[in-house]
Amino acid sequence: MSEGRKIIILQTLTLLLSVWLVNQLADRFRVQFDLTEEKRYTISEATKELLRSLDEQVFFEVYLAGELPSNFERFQKSIGEMLEQFAMESDNLIQYKFTDPAQATNQQARNQFYQSLIDKGIEPSNLNYKNADGDRMEKLLFPGAIVSKGMNEVAANLVKGNSAAEIDILLNQSIEGLEYELASAIAQLVGGGTRKVAYITGHGSPDSLEVAGFRSAVLSRFDLFNVSLSNRNELSGYDAVVIGKPTQPFTEREKYLVDQYLMRGGNLIYFIDALRVNMDSASGEGTVAISYKTNLADQLFKYGVRINQNYVLDVNSGQFPVVAGNVGGQPQIQMIPWPFFPVLTNFGKHPSVRNLDAILGRFVSEIDTVKAEGIVKTPLINTSQYTKLLGPPVRVAFNDLRDKLRPERFTDGPKTVGYLLEGKFMSLYANRLVPKGFDKTDFIEKGDPGKVIVIGDGDIIRNDFDPETDEPLSLGVEPFTKTTYANEEFILNILDYMVDDSGLIETRSREVKIRPLDRVKVQQERTKWQLVNLVAPVLLVLLIGGIKWYIRKNKFAKQ
Numbered sequence: 001m002s003e004g005r006k007i008i009i010l011q012t013l014t015l016l017l018s019v020w021l022v023n024q025l026a027d028r029f030r031v032q033f034d035l036t037e038e039k040r041y042t043i044s045e046a047t048k049e050l051l052r053s054l055d056e057q058v059f060f061e062v063y064l065a066g067e068l069p070s071n072f073e074r075f076q077k078s079i080g081e082m083l084e085q086f087a088m089e090s091d092n093l094i095q096y097k098f099t100d101p102a103q104a105t106n107q108q109a110r111n112q113f114y115q116s117l118i119d120k121g122i123e124p125s126n127l128n129y130k131n132a133d134g135d136r137m138e139k140l141l142f143p144g145a146i147v148s149k150g151m152n153e154v155a156a157n158l159v160k161g162n163s164a165a166e167i168d169i170l171l172n173q174s175i176e177g178l179e180y181e182l183a184s185a186i187a188q189l190v191g192g193g194t195r196k197v198a199y200i201t202g203h204g205s206p207d208s209l210e211v212a213g214f215r216s217a218v219l220s221r222f223d224l225f226n227v228s229l230s231n232r233n234e235l236s237g238y239d240a241v242v243i244g245k246p247t248q249p250f251t252e253r254e255k256y257l258v259d260q261y262l263m264r265g266g267n268l269i270y271f272i273d274a275l276r277v278n279m280d281s282a283s284g285e286g287t288v289a290i291s292y293k294t295n296l297a298d299q300l301f302k303y304g305v306r307i308n309q310n311y312v313l314d315v316n317s318g319q320f321p322v323v324a325g326n327v328g329g330q331p332q333i334q335m336i337p338w339p340f341f342p343v344l345t346n347f348g349k350h351p352s353v354r355n356l357d358a359i360l361g362r363f364v365s366e367i368d369t370v371k372a373e374g375i376v377k378t379p380l381i382n383t384s385q386y387t388k389l390l391g392p393p394v395r396v397a398f399n400d401l402r403d404k405l406r407p408e409r410f411t412d413g414p415k416t417v418g419y420l421l422e423g424k425f426m427s428l429y430a431n432r433l434v435p436k437g438f439d440k441t442d443f444i445e446k447g448d449p450g451k452v453i454v455i456g457d458g459d460i461i462r463n464d465f466d467p468e469t470d471e472p473l474s475l476g477v478e479p480f481t482k483t484t485y486a487n488e489e490f491i492l493n494i495l496d497y498m499v500d501d502s503g504l505i506e507t508r509s510r511e512v513k514i515r516p517l518d519r520v521k522v523q524q525e526r527t528k529w530q531l532v533n534l535v536a537p538v539l540l541v542l543l544i545g546g547i548k549w550y551i552r553k554n555k556f557a558k559q
Contacts, residue, residue: 072171125141203246344364355508380418
């Protein structure tokens with residue numbers, strides 16, 4: 001064997017050995033570099049800590065496989081990439097697979113499997129699209145996952161965002177929220193001490209069946225307690241306290257308990273109706289809304305906000321059933337646009353409301369901010385720009401709204417109806433006498449850092465009832481059209497933000513930019529780039545071969 005041939009064989013073996021060694025090292029020590037502008041392949045420290053804390057395997061079965069349109073293929077790829085990062089960070093304790101829910105051999109088996117996924121909490125999506133051949137296709141998708149750890153499992157719905165947006169935008173919003181949705185599912189399984197939420201009873205607040213949807217949603221992640229303030233000397237031991245739609249006044253003693261809870265670094269959520277209206281009197285000339293006397297205005301003012309005695313009407317609204325007439329003795333129900341029920345889609349930049357779907361409000365009031373030293377005020381929910389403010393006396397009448405809503409009559413601009421307040425709050429009872437029965441020596445004048453959320457609509461926590469069965473509906477489900485709004489998701493998000501010390505909710509701030517191709521340019525230059533893709537590789541191979549031939553020719557010519 002010639003010396004030159006030995007050198008070539010040795011070089012080939014060295015190259016193969018080097019490739020094998022690199023593969024072994026890459027498999028044992030996984031390293032990746034995120035060069036994207038928005039760091040889409042970098043997970044947060046909060047998620048990393050959660051994954052490193054795992055002590056046994058967590059398995060994701062994602063029901064998104066088979067023939068999919070290109071945008072859902074991109075979504076599927078993003079899910080796989082995120083789960084692969086989870087696996088790397090957890091030392092392979094995260095395992096996953098993609099399953100096509102339509103893979104059953106017959107229709108009956110498929111339908112049974114579909115129903116089992118729905119029963120477990122996976123929400124279906126009926127998709128219409130064109131395949132690669134241009135044929136119109138219809139497919140039922142289940143874009144979610146069942147996440148299991150040992151004998152426990154939870155459902156994670158992965159398509160989250162503004163459902164009114166174009167499908168590509170909705171899927172991009174879902175990609176932005178993937179880390180949070182997947183990590184939250186793991187956090188629910190891991191547990192580590194369920195957080196306690198108090199719901200203040202009394203004061204005319206809805207209870208029992210009216211908040212059945214709220215209770216069910218909160219209990220899916222937290223421990224929920226009904227708490228009466230009337231016989232307590234202290235409000236403590238709760239990670240968050242919810243005051244929902246009170247219609248009767250709080251006593252000074254009860255307000256003091258709430259105030260001192262906040263001073264100790266507590267977290268308060270107020271859902272407040274400023275006015276009440278009797279809808280049974282809204283026919284004909286209508287009725288006038290009357291103020292609720294809850295005795296909370298001075299407390300909220302001290303913390304930094306004021307709920308105005310008005311209603312915000314919005315062109316972007318839900319519907320309300322009215323009797324349009326009688327046929328054969330039966331009332332004829334007509335659904336009319338009802339601007340007193342705004343559909344809220346204009347959210348602030350806070351992670352708890354980022355990429356949130358529409359919330360249904362009912363008789364919503366505007367919130368103004370007032371001076372509160374050291375308190376950071378963040379708008380959470382705004383109306384659309386097409387609004388009208390009705391100040392006192394506020395008249396509500398069906399007859400005023402039978403004509404088509406005209407945007408030119410709704411010119412008051414966007415109004416904020418939900419605020420987050422954060423900081424060290426000053427007590428309402430600073431420079432005041434504490435209520436009778438409390439020791440002044442235990443009084444806290446300026447508190448530890450706390451959070452307060454104020455929503456100018458008490459009905460966001462109240463569920464409706466099925467008009468046929470009279471059973472309570474899930475939170476956010478409109479009873480006549482059966483449209484599902486994001487009221488439940490909103491409440492769970494703000495509770496997560498209030499009680500989560502890990503910072504997992506901050507992962508909702510992730511931004512993934514869409515960089516679409518110029519479709520006109522693609523069409524104009526399609527043939528050119530097809531030729532480049534076909535011819536360039538062939539020319540490159542010929543060029544490399546020619547260079548190698550020329551080098552070898554010169555080498556042997558010198559021998």
